[in-house]
Amino acid sequence: MQVALVGITGYAGMVLYQLLRQHPAVDEIHLYDHKLIQNEKLSEMVPAFYSDDTAVQPYDPDAIMADNQLVFFATSAGVTSKLSQPYIKADFPVIDLSGDLRLNDEAQYQRWYHKPSAPAQALNQAYYGLADFHSAHGQNYVANPGCYATATLLGLAPLVKLDLIDPDSIIVDAKSGTSGAGKKPAQSTHFTQANDNLQIYKPNQHQHIPEIMLELQRWNGDVKAIEFMTTLIPITRGIMSTIYAKVKPGVDAAKIDEAYHQIYDDKLFVHYSGEHLPDIKQVVGTNNCHIGVVYNPTTHTVMADSVIDNLLKGAAGQAVQNFNQMFNYQESSGLELQTFLP
Numbered sequence: 001m002q003v004a005l006v007g008i009t010g011y012a013g014m015v016l017y018q019l020l021r022q023h024p025a026v027d028e029i030h031l032y033d034h035k036l037i038q039n040e041k042l043s044e045m046v047p048a049f050y051s052d053d054t055a056v057q058p059y060d061p062d063a064i065m066a067d068n069q070l071v072f073f074a075t076s077a078g079v080t081s082k083l084s085q086p087y088i089k090a091d092f093p094v095i096d097l098s099g100d101l102r103l104n105d106e107a108q109y110q111r112w113y114h115k116p117s118a119p120a121q122a123l124n125q126a127y128y129g130l131a132d133f134h135s136a137h138g139q140n141y142v143a144n145p146g147c148y149a150t151a152t153l154l155g156l157a158p159l160v161k162l163d164l165i166d167p168d169s170i171i172v173d174a175k176s177g178t179s180g181a182g183k184k185p186a187q188s189t190h191f192t193q194a195n196d197n198l199q200i201y202k203p204n205q206h207q208h209i210p211e212i213m214l215e216l217q218r219w220n221g222d223v224k225a226i227e228f229m230t231t232l233i234p235i236t237r238g239i240m241s242t243i244y245a246k247v248k249p250g251v252d253a254a255k256i257d258e259a260y261h262q263i264y265d266d267k268l269f270v271h272y273s274g275e276h277l278p279d280i281k282q283v284v285g286t287n288n289c290h291i292g293v294v295y296n297p298t299t300h301t302v303m304a305d306s307v308i309d310n311l312l313k314g315a316a317g318q319a320v321q322n323f324n325q326m327f328n329y330q331e332s333s334g335l336e337l338q339t340f341l342p
């Protein structure tokens with residue numbers, strides 16, 4: 001299997017390349033970069049790959065489709081909205097890590113991403129690949145979910161799918177490390193500003209709200225809106241999504257526990273730990289999502305704590321899960337990873 005990767009100079013692209021290099025079904029990885037006019041060595045473009053002289057080639061969709069069986073885009077928002085067309089036209093397999101084709105409406109994309117959208121026909125052809133819940137097998141254009149969206153949806157799924165909570169009561173307090181913001185420095189990610197600090201950002205305006213809503217509504221049409229807040233925390237990798245909701249009458253701790261077991265006991269990458277509340281470090285370096293849940297009978301409130309590594313489960317790891325599903329490879333291929341310790 002030959003695969004193409006666009007975006008090797010970015011955080012998600014680098015991590016994806018590391019995973020693909022270890023994937024048993026991947027024979028060759030061809031790298032493409034939009035700034036090049038001739039080939040350059042990877043070792044010269046990305047110092048972390050100092051001993052890898054793989055050629056990075058200028059971006060060329062015809063060459064990509066001729067020399068590969070699939071292309072991964074680990075590119076900034078606003079890129080695949082412009083570049084997706086030839087692949088969609090040719091039914092050529094794509095896994096897109098950006099948010100450009102996750103929504104199904106042009107106006108929604110423009111509202112939340114503040115950029116021109118991909119054409120409606122492209123949005124409609126794309127498939128939202130929340131890999132632990134549905135298989136990308138048979139799909140050609142997979143829109144890989146956002147990092148916050150993944151942690152939040154996995155945390156909420158049993159409560160929403162099994163109709164255990166008041167659908168108007170969902171509040172999400174999500175926290176992310178700075179690598180979630182990509183490699184381009186910003187005022188909020190400047191060391192002096194991010195270190196020893198917590199910063200709430202994009203209040204009620206985060207671009208993952210609409211993709212979370214789309215999936216929640218596929219699961220349970222009664223969910224009309226959520227409260228969703230994001231905070232930048234001074235760590236490099238990891239997301240914790242802390243979710244609160246009021247339970248429906250008759251729902252208690254035992255029913256909630258049963259629901260999480262029912263949904264997750266057979267899932268390889270999602271680990272439900274009951275009332276043991278996971279921390280971010282236990283998933284960093286892996287493609288796992290760990291979820292702990294506590295119920296407060298005094299306030300009838302359930303709290304779910306869902307943690308992932310934003311660059312793995314929230315990006316490159318889930319992209320490999322989708323890749324494995326598309327080509328019927330083993331679920332764990334390329335994803336046998338170990339937590340960074342200590």
Ligand SMILES: NC(=O)C1=CN([C@@H]2O[C@H](COP(=O)(O)OP(=O)(O)OC[C@H]3O[C@@H](n4cnc5c(N)ncnc54)[C@H](OP(=O)(O)O)[C@@H]3O)[C@@H](O)[C@H]2O)C=CC1
Pocket residue numbers: 006007008009010011012013033034035059074075076077079097098099145146147179180181182183184310311314315
């Ligand atoms: N970081 C994370 O935790 C997550 C990121 N994502 C999404 O994945 C994508 C990549 O994220 P991340 O790696 O963090 O971002 P980075 O900013 O670190 O990297 C972006 C990559 O896109 C490339 N790029 C920029 N413009 C173009 C263009 N016009 N044509 C081709 N390539 C281009 C950049 O190249 P150059 O070297 O020229 O800048 C770089 O390689 C984004 O859409 C992001 O939203 C999704 C989930 C989690």
Ligand SMILES: CC(=O)N[C@@H](CCC(=O)OP(=O)(O)O)C(=O)O
Pocket residue numbers: 077097098099145146147148176177178179180181182207208230232
């Ligand atoms: C810490 C931080 O800034 N995180 C980013 C998440 C980026 C991401 O995953 O966004 P896409 O939807 O474009 O893929 C953010 O909140 O915008």
